[in-house]
Amino acid sequence: MQAQDALIRELAVIVGTGSVLYREEDLISYECDGYVIHKQPPRAVVFPATTEEVSQVVKLLHRRKIPFIPRGAGTGLSGGAAPLGGEVIISLVKMKKLLHVDWENRLAVVQPGFVNLKLTNSVASKGYYYAPDPSSQYACTIGGNVAENAGGAHCLKYGVTTNHVLGMELVLANGEIVEIGGVPDAPGYDLMGLLTGSEGTLAIVTKITVRILKNPEDKKTVLAYFDSVEDASHAVSDIIAIGIVPAALEMMDKTAIEGVEAGNYPVGHPPGLQALLLIEVDGISAGIEDQIEEILKVCKQRNVIQVKVAENEQERAQWWANRKTAFPAMGAISPDYLVQDGVIPRSRLPEVLEKVEEISKRSGLRIANVFHAGDGNLHPLILFDARKPGETELAARVGSEVLKVCADVGGSITGEHGVGIEKQEEMRFIFTEEEIQAQTQIRSVFNPENLLNPDKLFPKPSRCAEVRKAVGHL
Numbered sequence: 001m002q003a004q005d006a007l008i009r010e011l012a013v014i015v016g017t018g019s020v021l022y023r024e025e026d027l028i029s030y031e032c033d034g035y036v037i038h039k040q041p042p043r044a045v046v047f048p049a050t051t052e053e054v055s056q057v058v059k060l061l062h063r064r065k066i067p068f069i070p071r072g073a074g075t076g077l078s079g080g081a082a083p084l085g086g087e088v089i090i091s092l093v094k095m096k097k098l099l100h101v102d103w104e105n106r107l108a109v110v111q112p113g114f115v116n117l118k119l120t121n122s123v124a125s126k127g128y129y130y131a132p133d134p135s136s137q138y139a140c141t142i143g144g145n146v147a148e149n150a151g152g153a154h155c156l157k158y159g160v161t162t163n164h165v166l167g168m169e170l171v172l173a174n175g176e177i178v179e180i181g182g183v184p185d186a187p188g189y190d191l192m193g194l195l196t197g198s199e200g201t202l203a204i205v206t207k208i209t210v211r212i213l214k215n216p217e218d219k220k221t222v223l224a225y226f227d228s229v230e231d232a233s234h235a236v237s238d239i240i241a242i243g244i245v246p247a248a249l250e251m252m253d254k255t256a257i258e259g260v261e262a263g264n265y266p267v268g269h270p271p272g273l274q275a276l277l278l279i280e281v282d283g284i285s286a287g288i289e290d291q292i293e294e295i296l297k298v299c300k301q302r303n304v305i306q307v308k309v310a311e312n313e314q315e316r317a318q319w320w321a322n323r324k325t326a327f328p329a330m331g332a333i334s335p336d337y338l339v340q341d342g343v344i345p346r347s348r349l350p351e352v353l354e355k356v357e358e359i360s361k362r363s364g365l366r367i368a369n370v371f372h373a374g375d376g377n378l379h380p381l382i383l384f385d386a387r388k389p390g391e392t393e394l395a396a397r398v399g400s401e402v403l404k405v406c407a408d409v410g411g412s413i414t415g416e417h418g419v420g421i422e423k424q425e426e427m428r429f430i431f432t433e434e435e436i437q438a439q440t441q442i443r444s445v446f447n448p449e450n451l452l453n454p455d456k457l458f459p460k461p462s463r464c465a466e467v468r469k470a471v472g473h474l
């Protein structure tokens with residue numbers, strides 16, 4: 001208890017007494033992130049306001065060998081910001097300024113706690129926007145987006161976070177402050193690529209330079225209803241195959257549609273639909289009408305039962321609100337849900353969905369499917385009731401089975417939500433023991449004592465690997 005008091009006092013010297021939480025009742029909100037099935041309170045939560053304060057806090061924790069976790073808004077869905085036992089959380093939410101906009105070079109410099117949507121809102125008056133648009137963009141931070149390499153509906157055409165980050169300031173695991181990137185095509189290793197998506201295990205991001213894009217001249221949005229998931233899936237492949245890259249190409253299945261219609265932003269989709277596609281094209285006005293014609297033709301060839309183009313911005317915004325609130329809307333049809341995040345080759349969609357349906361039937365848990373279909377990123381939402389004994393564990397097992405299906409068709413276990421603690425074991429579906437070891441060696445270069453977000457992202461070494469390491473074969 002005394003050691004704890006001493007730690008809190010020392011943290012308070014750096015950030016001020018009002019910026020350290022340590023009482024049991026204050027720590028409850030930090031027991032988990034959006035992956036709510038794992039809960040464990042942190043040792044303390046500290047809120048630095050500057051890079052220098054982050055550095056001082058890290059130096060203190062490093063000196064005392066106390067593990068620590070960077071945290072943004074805590075919307076992560078794989079447990080990346082969740083404590084495992086004894087960590088201090090370093091919350092970046094006080095570092096929430098837009099530091100600079102360079103209109104000439106089309107870039108913005110933000111602190112890590114700056115909320116994603118605020119960036120678009122801040123540059124909109126001059127006709128610019130920030131492209132990566134996770135559905136959580138009203139809450140999640142750009143620091144968290146960098147750590148997870150976040151995607152979003154419009155990342156099909158414009159790329160995910162890594163394609164928009166130009167430079168970073170970092171606080172390393174020993175408290176040293178460094179800058180990376182900033183120079184186009186700099187020689188040497190691609191540290192920006194390595195850091196983006198590193199889930200807070202390599203460094204704490206304290207400043208980020210990102211691209212901002214000019215708004216497209218025009219955009220049009222199409223809603224297409226199908227009475228077969230297979231037809232909708234084929235329409236997705238056909239649209240890409242004829243050479244159109246929509247800004248967004250989203251799909252929801254029957255159960256997901258039931259959820260969004262019961263949620264806060266219903267559109268009035270007809271009952272009994274098996275699938276819908278939400279398709280958006282953007283660019284110069286001259287080409288848009290032709291693309292829409294082509295898309296309508298493809299949908300008709302794939303037996304669409306109804307297809308319409310949004311008549312105005314209000315209708316478009318309503319369709320997007322309906323889609324972007326799909327995860328929380330599941331709360332209207334199920335007491336609990338677990339969000340999964342697999343990736344598959346687009347062409348394997350019908351077959352994968354059939355297998356997901358089989359898993360659902362076998363387990364007795366309903367699965368709603370929401371996809372960034374254009375880039376093959378599935379979000380099966382496993383509906384369960386945590387009050388029923390064993391059902392939470394069953395939901396986690398079902399999630400793992402779904403990811404195995406994705407891996408087996410040549411896909412991946414995460415498209416954008418990261419591995420965190422949720423999918424550590426599932427890393428073995430993709431990587432051999434040697435490949436996992438190679439990656440943990442990279443982590444050791446940045447984070448040699450594993451104090452920074454420890455024991456996340458990689459599975460624990462298997463018994464067999466430990467034996468081989470002991471005899472010098474790894």
Ligand SMILES: Cc1cc2nc3c(=O)[nH]c(=O)nc-3n(C[C@H](O)[C@H](O)[C@H](O)COP(=O)(O)OP(=O)(O)OC[C@H]3O[C@@H](n4cnc5c(N)ncnc54)[C@H](O)[C@@H]3O)c2cc1C
Pocket residue numbers: 033034069070071072073074075076077079080081092112133134135136139140141142143144145146147148149150151152153199200201203204205206327328416417453
């Ligand atoms: C309703 C809902 C919808 C979502 N939709 C999407 C979506 O469309 N696309 C998508 O990609 N994700 C989505 N997510 C997941 C989540 O919003 C993203 O992963 C987001 O990037 C997390 O940002 P955050 O600020 O909440 O980070 P947190 O949850 O606080 O942290 C996430 C990870 O980043 C690390 N981290 C945070 N800040 C830093 C930092 N400054 N430096 C180093 N590491 C850091 C943490 O340690 C943790 O490992 C959704 C989540 C919800 C709840």
